[in-house]
Amino acid sequence: MSTLFVSDLHLDGALPAAIEQFEAFARGPARGADALYILGDLFESWVGDDDDDDARARACTALRALTESGVPGYACHGNRDFLLAAGFEQRSGCRIMDDPTIIDLYGEQVLLTHGDLLCTGDLPYQRLRSVVRRPAWQRRFLRLPLATRRQLADAARAGSRAHTGMATPDIMDVSEPAVMAALRSAGVRRLIHGHTHRPGVHEFVLDGASAYRYVLGAWYEQGSCLRCSADGYELLTLPRTDVGAGAGKAGGPE
Numbered sequence: 273m274s275t276l277f278v279s280d281l282h283l284d285g286a287l288p289a290a291i292e293q294f295e296a297f298a299r300g301p302a303r304g305a306d307a308l309y310i311l312g313d314l315f316e317s318w319v320g321d322d323d324d325d326d327a328r329a330r331a332c333t334a335l336r337a338l339t340e341s342g343v344p345g346y347a348c349h350g351n352r353d354f355l356l357a358a359g360f361e362q363r364s365g366c367r368i369m370d371d372p373t374i375i376d377l378y379g380e381q382v383l384l385t386h387g388d389l390l391c392t393g394d395l396p397y398q399r400l401r402s403v404v405r406r407p408a409w410q411r412r413f414l415r416l417p418l419a420t421r422r423q424l425a426d427a428a429r430a431g432s433r434a435h436t437g438m439a440t441p442d443i444m445d446v447s448e449p450a451v452m453a454a455l456r457s458a459g460v461r462r463l464i465h466g467h468t469h470r471p472g473v474h475e476f477v478l479d480g481a482s483a484y485r486y487v488l489g490a491w492y493e494q495g496s497c498l499r500c501s502a503d504g505y506e507l508l509t510l511p512r513t514d515v516g517a518g519a520g521k522a523g524g525p526e
Contacts, residue, residue: 274501275377276305279386279466279488282352284316285327290491293512297495298334305343309375310366311466311488312350312386317429319421320414321359332363339365348373350386351397351467354405355414374458378502383458387467387487390446390454445470446485455483464488464498471496473507 283291302308315328339345345366349356356368372385388401403409413421445468455463461483471489475482486505489496495510 273304273306274499275307275309276302277309277311277384277464277486277488277498277500278491278496279311280313280350280469280490280496281310281331282313282316282491283327283331285325287316287492288327289512290495291327291330293491293495293510294331295334297497297510298338301497302338302343303341307344307346308338309369309384309464310345310347311384311464312348312371312388313352313466314347314350314356315353317422317425318353318355318360319418319425320355321357321363322418324418329363332360335364335366348384348386351388351401355410372454372458374460377462377500380462381458381460382462382464383454383460385454385463385465387446387465390450390465391467392447392450393445451485452478462486466490471507471509473505 278297281290281294283294285291298308314331318328335345345364346369347356347360347364347366348369348371360366361368369384371389372383374381374383376382388397392398404413413424416424446465451463455461455478461478461481463484464486466488468487469490470487472487474485474487476485477483484505486498486507488498488507489509494512497508497510499506499508
């Protein structure tokens with residue numbers, strides 16, 4: 273048996289191939305897992321649990337079928353879907369985790385996070401994050417009409433693309449000191465995260481011993497999944513046969 277980790281699917285009606293791939297993943301490989309962890313940005317946007325968009329409903333239905341089959345599902349907030357709440361849990365059957373979270377993975381403690389908090393060099397984003405994660409801001413936003421929230425989300429996405437296009441690559445990646453501090457604070461030597469859209473496995477030395485950082489890939493052109501078992505960790509690329517249908521760009525985090 274194994275535990276699966278995904279992140280940055282950015283599911284949206286503009287990317288039908290990604291939605292179809294996720295549905296196939298949920299009714300296929302994920303059915304044999306011990307658990308599925310979604311480390312943020314399952315959706316391109318989520319403007320509230322009353323969001324009745326068809327693409328988001330399809331993803332929730334796929335997750336509900338998975339969790340009802342007996343596979344536990346967990347999700348943490350990303351920078352795009354930080355408004356996921358109890359309604360999402362009811363629709364999907366997934367539990368929302370704190371970010372960061374430490375889990376026991378086959379006898380070893382492992383740190384999970386979306387990854388945006390580790391990008392400490394991106395000061396404008398960190399300032400914005402500190403505002404939109406405030407409960408008072410979220411309450412005011414959620415009182416707005418659904419159509420208004422969708423318009424504001426579209427504008428925010430456009431602003432994010434512009435910011436990403438102007439920022440240097442190193443600013444958009446995680447900070448090494450932030451990674452080290454997070455691992456030390458958690459008392460662990462393995463970290464799994466997404467957000468940067470730079471899939472890879474990084475081995476480094478932390479306080480004289482080996483440590484590991486596993487980065488999940490985005491699902492714009494293909495799927496990405498980390499499979500963990502008692503035998504080890506394997507970062508998988510999930511090819512998409514119809515990559516041309518509704519594919520988006522595979523740039524940095526937005």
